Amino acid sequence: MVVLPFSGDPNKCDLTGNTPLHLAAQNGHLHCVSFLVAYGVNLWKYDNDYHTAKDVAGIRNQLDCVRSIDKAMSQQLTKDPKV
Numbered sequence: 723m724v725v726l727p728f729s730g731d732p733n734k735c736d737l738t739g740n741t742p743l744h745l746a747a748q749n750g751h752l753h754c755v756s757f758l759v760a761y762g763v764n765l766w767k768y769d770n771d772y773h774t775a776k777d778v779a780g781i782r783n784q785l786d787c788v789r790s791i792d793k794a795m796s797q798q799l800t801k802d803p804k805v
Contacts, residue, residue: 732763739769740778747779747787755779755787759794766795 735741743763746754755775759765768774776795779787 747775750784
């Protein structure tokens with residue numbers, strides 16, 4: 723987990739339920755996705771349409787982001803299935 727010298731909640735969402743991870747994934751910003759995953763954001767958070775960031779990336783054909791988030795999700799499930 724990366725610790726930043728400033729505060730802010732990366733799991734906070736906008737009016738449509740999109741988190742920073744949703745927005746980075748749907749626009750194909752792999753570096754931002756990797757940073758947010760390393761920071762420890764909630765990978766399982768749904769937007770208002772009940773889509774995770776991985777779902778949104780898949781809908782927009784951002785396959786690199788889908789692979790990255792899928793890998794992080796499977797690692798998280800392997801490490802602690804109750805999360």
